[in-house]
Amino acid sequence: MEEREISQAVIGRLPRYYRYLGELLSNGVERISSSDLSKRMHVTASQIRQDLNNFGGFGQQGYGYNVKYLHTEIGKILGLNVNRNFVIIGAGNLGQALANYAGFERSGFILKGIFDVNPRLEGVSIRGIPIRMMDDLKAFIMENNIEIAVLTIPKTKAAEVAQMLADTNIKGIWNFAPTDLHLPKEVVVENVHLAESLMRLSYKVERYNEEHME
Ligand code: NAI
Secondary structure: OOOOOOOHHHHHHHHHHHHHHHHHHHOOOOEEOHHHHHHHHOOOHHHHHHHHHOOOOOEEOOOEEEHHHHHHHHHHHOOOOOOEEEEEEOOOHHHHHHHHOOHHHHOOEEEEEEEEOOHHHOOOEEOOEEEEEHHHHHHHHHHOOEEEEEEOOOHHHHHHHHHHHHOOOOOEEEEOOOOOOOOOOOOEEEEOOHHHHHHHHHHHHHHHHHHOOO
16 A cells, blocks of 8 residues: 555544444445445545545445455554554553453453552452562563553653653553653653543533523
């Protein structure tokens, strides 16, 4: 496939296409028109055509999209065609909840290790994976080909731990701690802030209430 710059907005929409196409595939659907996909996804057919044309050659006039091909190609763009090993750092409420979620594996994200500083957690297993102490983290990352670290530790510890991770061969940090991390560009950071999502919901609820006020 031809390599070209794809806008961040399009990339932001790809996981959703990937999910819908995955559902179609598991329902045995082999091809779909942009208008059918548009109805399912509640986005305009022209948006779908524009987005998917970025990658060229997926759709054919009068045939629609080959679901399996499109799913595979979007998967490749998202880097989902290979498994990625990850560790969770911080085995508290959130870290344990994420560790308990088996769904990441279906997308190729393999949880290899869970780390914490609390000695009372040492050896406690989550889905068969024992919680290890932070002293073992660096060696574990090297020995287990770990690409991604999930940070679910207190905000006050995040910068220090992230800096330590930057000195290993970690490629990406999925940061849940509510603080911005400043790291060398070799380490990619994706922040997740559920509270921000909740605030956006609150905004919409507020607008709705205003519009429906007597
Ligand atoms: P928690 O207190 O239950 O768990 C934190 C864990 O981190 C504890 O087990 C603690 O021993 C461990 N820890 C502390 N320092 C550490 C270090 N230097 N290295 C390794 N482990 C260390 O807290 P909870 O509720 O699980 O939250 C974790 C983080 O996630 C917090 O920063 C919180 O603000 C954030 N959070 C973010 C959300 C989001 O949407 N981004 C949602 C909920 C929590």
